[in-house]
Amino acid sequence: MRSVARWWKASEEGKVECTLCPVHCTLKEGGIGSCGVRINEGGKLYTYTYGSLVSAAIDPVEKKPLFHFLSGHKTLTVATPGCNLHCKGCQNWEISQIEKKEILENPFYRDTFVPPETVVEKALEEGCKSISYSYSDPTIFAEYMIEVSKLASSKGLKNIMVSAGYINQDALKDIDEFMDAYSIDLKFFSDDSYRTYSKGKLQPVLETIKYVFSKGKWVELTTLLVPQYLDEEQLEEIARWIANELADFVPWHVSKFFPHYKAHDLPPTPVEDLEKAYRTGKEAGLKYIYVGNLSGNRHEDTYCPNCGNSVIRREGYRIIYTDMEKGRCKSCGYKIEGVWE
Numbered sequence: 001m002r003s004v005a006r007w008w009k010a011s012e013e014g015k016v017e018c019t020l021c022p023v024h025c026t027l028k029e030g031g032i033g034s035c036g037v038r039i040n041e042g043g044k045l046y047t048y049t050y051g052s053l054v055s056a057a058i059d060p061v062e063k064k065p066l067f068h069f070l071s072g073h074k075t076l077t078v079a080t081p082g083c084n085l086h087c088k089g090c091q092n093w094e095i096s097q098i099e100k101k102e103i104l105e106n107p108f109y110r111d112t113f114v115p116p117e118t119v120v121e122k123a124l125e126e127g128c129k130s131i132s133y134s135y136s137d138p139t140i141f142a143e144y145m146i147e148v149s150k151l152a153s154s155k156g157l158k159n160i161m162v163s164a165g166y167i168n169q170d171a172l173k174d175i176d177e178f179m180d181a182y183s184i185d186l187k188f189f190s191d192d193s194y195r196t197y198s199k200g201k202l203q204p205v206l207e208t209i210k211y212v213f214s215k216g217k218w219v220e221l222t223t224l225l226v227p228q229y230l231d232e233e234q235l236e237e238i239a240r241w242i243a244n245e246l247a248d249f250v251p252w253h254v255s256k257f258f259p260h261y262k263a264h265d266l267p268p269t270p271v272e273d274l275e276k277a278y279r280t281g282k283e284a285g286l287k288y289i290y291v292g293n294l295s296g297n298r299h300e301d302t303y304c305p306n307c308g309n310s311v312i313r314r315e316g317y318r319i320i321y322t323d324m325e326k327g328r329c330k331s332c333g334y335k336i337e338g339v340w341e
């Protein structure tokens with residue numbers, strides 16, 4: 001649904017500057033933002049996807065991935081189309097990488113609206129404990145996300161933002177008010193890789209992560225091991241940055257890359273590179289490192305950092321057993337960092 005956007009300012013001669021994300025689009029009359037869903041009409045900025053849900057599904061929270069946040073619960077996940085980044089290997093490119101002309105030609109944008117009340121009611125009906133904003137990047141539907149999360153919070157549901165973290169601080173502060181947990185991609189530790197692979201920059205992502213962590217929100221980070229764009233040096237820098245700038249208990253998910261969209265020239269991540277990344281995290285002192293997108297590997301489990309006991313055994317997104325009580329390792333009593341029942 002078309003709705004006036006929240007973060008923008010008028011600039012000269014009827015132009016508007018969108019201040020939602022670091023792309024900072026300046027749009028003349030009729031101009032469409034890089035995300036494909038925001039447009040200058042009559043000197044005002046509009047979002048065309050307010051409540052235009054293109055995807056909704058009930059997932060285990062582990063799929064976000066969040067392994068230390070109310071582990072094992074069901075989360076209703078919603079998305080609208082568009083994205084402010086343009087990753088070569090986007091696995092959800094069909095909904096995220098829409099063509100600019102679509103916003104004007106496809107009546108879906110104007111006509112589709114799912115009220116926040118419907119999303120919240122559905123989550124409650126289905127026994128979900130949270131609502132997740134994901135699949136595309138929820139930054140581009142921030143106004144809607146805030147309305148849903150506010151209502152969800154008043155009904156006792158938690159809110160989870162799954163994002164690349166490419167957002168400006170003013171908007172992030174508004175979003176954060178009702179957000180409980182974040183799963184954020186820290187894709188690279190190089191501006192060059194961010195620019196050439198995603199059409200983004202590193203620094204705003206680091207600022208997002210530091211901000212939400214400083215607010216005491218539960219944060220887990222994911223790095224997809226994209227061959228040729230992410231080298232060992234970057235992995236070491238990421239691991240050290242997490243340990244030094246955040247904390248050693250922040251879970252780090254290192255995931256296997258598979259080629260999608262415009263990245264079919266790249267190979268899948270070799271298994272030995274995933275093993276190496278795991279060791280890199282350990283050497284930096286991180287307590288919880290997970291290897292994702294690699295079925296049956298032993299680094300899907302949560303191990304007690306004190307005694308090594310397997311406190312959560314997983315198979316993919318499924319929990320096989322837990323050996324914790326009130327968030328503590330049953331074997332040695334160590335308090336496993338996270339948000340538990």
Ligand code: SF4
Nearest residue numbers: 018021024025033035
């Ligand atoms: S949200 Fe969209 S329109 Fe706004 S600055 Fe980012 S890419 Fe441009």
